[in-house]
Structure formats: C-alpha cells, structure tokens
Amino acid sequence: MSTASPAPLVMDAAAVQSILPEVDTLGAMRALFTELGKGQAVQPSQTLTLFPEDKGDFITYQGASTGANLFGAKLSPYLVQPGKPVITAWTVLMSMDTGQPLLLCDSGELTTERTAGTTALAVDHLAKPGAAKLAIIGSGKVAQAHLRHTAALRDWSDIHVFSPSLNENPELQQHWHALDTRVQCAQSAEAAARDADVIMLCTSSGTPVLNTTDLPPATLVTSISTNVANAHEVDPAFLSEADVYCDYRATTPASAGDMKLATEAGWSADSIRGDLAELQTTSCAAPSGDKPVFFRSIGLGLEDIFMARAVYDAAKNQS
Amino acid sequence: MSTASPAPLVMDAAAVQSILPEVDTLGAMRALFTELGKGQAVQPSQTLTLFPEDKGDFITYQGASTGANLFGAKLSPYLVQPGKPVITAWTVLMSMDTGQPLLLCDSGELTTERTAGTTALAVDHLAKPGAAKLAIIGSGKVAQAHLRHTAALRDWSDIHVFSPSLNENPELQQHWHALDTRVQCAQSAEAAARDADVIMLCTSSGTPVLNTTDLPPATLVTSISTNVANAHEVDPAFLSEADVYCDYRATTPASAGDMKLATEAGWSADSIRGDLAELQTTSCAAPSGDKPVFFRSIGLGLEDIFMARAVYDAAKNQS
Numbered sequence: 001m002s003t004a005s006p007a008p009l010v011m012d013a014a015a016v017q018s019i020l021p022e023v024d025t026l027g028a029m030r031a032l033f034t035e036l037g038k039g040q041a042v043q044p045s046q047t048l049t050l051f052p053e054d055k056g057d058f059i060t061y062q063g064a065s066t067g068a069n070l071f072g073a074k075l076s077p078y079l080v081q082p083g084k085p086v087i088t089a090w091t092v093l094m095s096m097d098t099g100q101p102l103l104l105c106d107s108g109e110l111t112t113e114r115t116a117g118t119t120a121l122a123v124d125h126l127a128k129p130g131a132a133k134l135a136i137i138g139s140g141k142v143a144q145a146h147l148r149h150t151a152a153l154r155d156w157s158d159i160h161v162f163s164p165s166l167n168e169n170p171e172l173q174q175h176w177h178a179l180d181t182r183v184q185c186a187q188s189a190e191a192a193a194r195d196a197d198v199i200m201l202c203t204s205s206g207t208p209v210l211n212t213t214d215l216p217p218a219t220l221v222t223s224i225s226t227n228v229a230n231a232h233e234v235d236p237a238f239l240s241e242a243d244v245y246c247d248y249r250a251t252t253p254a255s256a257g258d259m260k261l262a263t264e265a266g267w268s269a270d271s272i273r274g275d276l277a278e279l280q281t282t283s284c285a286a287p288s289g290d291k292p293v294f295f296r297s298i299g300l301g302l303e304d305i306f307m308a309r310a311v312y313d314a315a316k317n318q319s
Numbered sequence: 320m321s322t323a324s325p326a327p328l329v330m331d332a333a334a335v336q337s338i339l340p341e342v343d344t345l346g347a348m349r350a351l352f353t354e355l356g357k358g359q360a361v362q363p364s365q366t367l368t369l370f371p372e373d374k375g376d377f378i379t380y381q382g383a384s385t386g387a388n389l390f391g392a393k394l395s396p397y398l399v400q401p402g403k404p405v406i407t408a409w410t411v412l413m414s415m416d417t418g419q420p421l422l423l424c425d426s427g428e429l430t431t432e433r434t435a436g437t438t439a440l441a442v443d444h445l446a447k448p449g450a451a452k453l454a455i456i457g458s459g460k461v462a463q464a465h466l467r468h469t470a471a472l473r474d475w476s477d478i479h480v481f482s483p484s485l486n487e488n489p490e491l492q493q494h495w496h497a498l499d500t501r502v503q504c505a506q507s508a509e510a511a512a513r514d515a516d517v518i519m520l521c522t523s524s525g526t527p528v529l530n531t532t533d534l535p536p537a538t539l540v541t542s543i544s545t546n547v548a549n550a551h552e553v554d555p556a557f558l559s560e561a562d563v564y565c566d567y568r569a570t571t572p573a574s575a576g577d578m579k580l581a582t583e584a585g586w587s588a589d590s591i592r593g594d595l596a597e598l599q600t601t602s603c604a605a606p607s608g609d610k611p612v613f614f615r616s617i618g619l620g621l622e623d624i625f626m627a628r629a630v631y632d633a634a635k636n637q638s
Contacts, residue, residue, distance in 0.1 A: 008423065039372075042369065047364075047381070051385055051390070052361050052383070052384075055385050055415065060379065060392060062366070066372050066374050071370070071377055071396065075411065079415060086418045096375075100407065101423060
C-alpha cells in the first residue's frame, strides 16, 4: 500500500498571473544554472511532433533536477485553426521522491518570464559592474519582462527603448513610462543603442534588428529565440567580432539561427567563451574587455521546470 | 481575450480504479489502431532521460490524433530509493481544439489495461475463428487483465494458466477461479500450452518461458514487453518459424528483445506480415495457416493517450 499523496495543484493562466508578483524568476534561473553546472540537473533534447493532416505540431520540453528533486515536461502546441493559430503551453511538475505530480500549470506567461529571467542572469554576469546605460529593442511583453528583471541589476541612469510600433503608439509609450520612469523612447535602434553599456534585443524578428558594426568594447548585446527558421536578431558576422556566451553550450549552437549561419560562414562554436551553467559555477572566462560581448539564449526545458517549481513554491507559501 | 476553459480533471489511482469497469479498453485500442492505419494518429519515439547521480530515469511516451482531436504525454519515472524503487506513471491529455489540458491521471493501472487490451485486439484478429483452448503463462495483474479482455472474444472451452508462483499459492488460484470458472491451473508452461489455440505470454521474464518448438500451425502466441534489456519471452529462433505480427511496424522491431536478437541471427523485420494498424485497416495479409503465429507488442504512447481518453469519456459520462 502506498500512502496517498496530496492532489496536484492545477493553475490556469489567471491563477499563474495572480501569483507572478510573488515568484522569484531570477532566483529560479540562478538555481537552475548552478545545478546544471554542478551536474545535478539534466537537459534532454526537446521533441517536435507534427500533427497529422497539417493540423500543426507540439513541442515537448523536458528537464530533471536531483538538486530540486523534480522532473517534468512542458507541452506547447501550435494548433492550425481557421483564422489565427492557437498556441498554448502547460507544464506538469513531478516529485522525484514520490513520482506523483505536484503541479499542472499554464505556462504561456511563464515562458516570457523565464526568457527574460535568463537574459537578466546573463546581464548580471556579463555587463560591466558600472554599466549605466541600458537599451531595449522591442516593446512587447517579452521586452517589458526584460526590463522588469534587469531594472535592479545595475544603477541604470538611462533606459532607451525602441520598436517601430512604439513610436506610433502613445498608449504603449505611457505603459513603458509607468513601468519605469527612466524609460525614453528612441527614434531608431541605433539611436537607442548609442553609448549603451547593455543592449537587449527582445524581438520576434527573423533578421537583424541592430547594426552591430563598431560597437565599443565590453558592450553587451543579448538576443533571444523566436519560431522563425534561422532567426537571427544580429548579423551572424558579429559572432566573430565578439566574446560569445550562450545559455547552454550543449544545445544552443545547434538551434540558434545566428550561430548556425555563422558556422556555415566559418565561425566555430568552440569559440564560445562560456554558458550560464559555467558562469554560475565560475568555470569559464569572463569577457576579455577588448571586444563587445554577445549573449544568445534559446530557452531550455529546465527553465520551464524551475519556473513551475517557483510558481509551486509561491502558491504553497500563500496557502 | 480567450474564453476560459473548464479546469482539467485530476484522477489519482483510486479514482481511475473506480471508473475502470466503465472504460472500454478494447474499443479504445481498436479506435487507435484504425486511426494509426488511416494516418490520423502519429506515434513519436519515446524519450528516456537519465536522472543525474544515478537516481533513476523517466520515460516520456507521447502521441497525437487528429481523429480524436487529442494529444498528450505519459511520464513514467523509475526512482531509485533506499529499498524498493518507486515506479509511477501519469498522463496529461490535451485538446487539439483549445490547447488546454482535459485530464491528468494516474496511469499505473491503465498501462496494464492497455497492454492487455492490445493483446486482446491481436487475438481477435489473429486467432482462428473457432479457437476454443486458451493458455495463459503468468499469473500476475497483467495476466489477469489479459484474461478479462480476451474472455469474450471466442467461445473458450478451456483456459489453462501456469506460473511458478501460482502452483504454490492457493489464494491466487482462488482469485483466478473467481475471475473465470473455466480457469484450470497447469503444472508447467508446456502442459498449459498443450493443444492450445491461443497462448498468451504475460510475464516479466527476460528469457523464454515456453518451448515453442513444434507448435501446431495456426497456433497463436502473444508476447509483451518488460523493462529487462533484450527481454524475450520466446526463443528468437521462433520468429523464423512463425507468421510474425506486431503492434506497430515502425517502432516494435527496434525495441523488442526477441526481434533484435533474431535480427542479429539473420531474421529480417521485413518479414513481419502486418501490424495492428494494418490489421485494423485490412491492409496486410492474414496468417497463412501453415505456421504458428507470433504477435509481439511493445506498447505505444498512443495507447496511453487513447486509454486516458477512454477514462475521460467514462468520467464525463458519470458526472
């Protein structure tokens, strides 16, 4: 006879949204990459399953951590429907002690949070200690989350934001000001990035959104993933001019569009100076200071698992 | 704005157990293999993730069906612990319409049911219409489920059961009699199998449990999978003497221990006459009648998805 386990928590999008202010996203990412660096967490490859009859697909992101005593999976379908496709994401989190589920939660919002939290962790490691000028390219939810998670990491004197839609949308401009009074809207990506110490690219663009030629040494440029095939927010040639870091050396180079294109042009993933697991465990070199710095993330299933755990912990603390 | 979806059902082992009498396992397997045969269901490969620090592993079984408008995954961990390992299985079932979860259910019992239901579907297709004598090797839960799902498929005059432990366990013998009054306990596997039309191997043995030399033509032998590496309930040489069928041609030969060993000895998976998807859609040859017939299943993630769906349907009907 097994003792009965408590029923798993089920949290829909609204429940997750309401607990989010209590969730320590940056702390969750920090814990995850420390465990990954120590060999206490494992990141399997994601799997893509195409639905029959061109109905779409679903991607399964998995992860396991003996440090956190957890494993689980995020299922994220892309459902072809008349009109707009439906995209969702749900994570099931399971205990490594009991083999029972702890949480089933909507992860739409969490994916945005962990993407921004991962960039924030990179900024904390790779931006100059005295970095003061922040540029953000992109103005959507992902870009806003990037600001939320990096706002306290340095004493920013200037925060410049640019996106094509932001300039034509006074309401969105107000929203950004409300988020942080230091925010100023720029007229172009290059204007936003001028003299910046940190430039966060937070777009869903498949092609470069910033001219990276002649960026000053030690300037940090961060870049995220989108669904577009071979998406690259920077010119792949930039990788040969920068100190390159990524979220996870074992998986990023094969997925990141810029890295794939740069590899075709002669760049080698061997030149990656470090990843977040190595940065967290101080087992890679810091930026040289002689070149600009490029950080590229693709997102890991483990990030979804650790975000779900952070949500679970926050919900348990409240109840 | 998306409209709110109803919260998913969560069913633990007890809840699943109580609904099981209402669940049409054979019907679920029939529907699944029909869809697979028609190209309306897709079976991705299962993934195995080893936990760090030798703590065990978990296997993820996935499936998607446009016919049933569902997709999902079963997560089954093997947790190394002081004393006995903990093995569990939970399935999350999701709607292809909304991308929202419908059900999170304990699948320990369902795995037994779908394994037996798959064998039963094979018996229905591959046993002689006039088959009257049934033999069952093994006496545990999986063997009992095999009897439950095959009892009504033919007009069985004799049902002989053998396992080493059954002969020394009067209580277990009584349990089998209560299951079906036709059950007789045999003194050996060969005694149980003598003159049988259908012999179901339902053990967790890694090595042959029955001498298959000189079995009469048209005798059907069914065999299931266990965790043991290269497990084979029959001598791999039997595959060259029989009309061979399996649950799913695309995945079974690479996983089934007997098929892997037979392949090393010169047998070819090309000689498989058909699988359940082909049998359900009448797109393979029936047994020749000149040889014994061997059916081998390994279990598919799609079976877990369709079982979860059958449980969901039964629960919805009750509420």
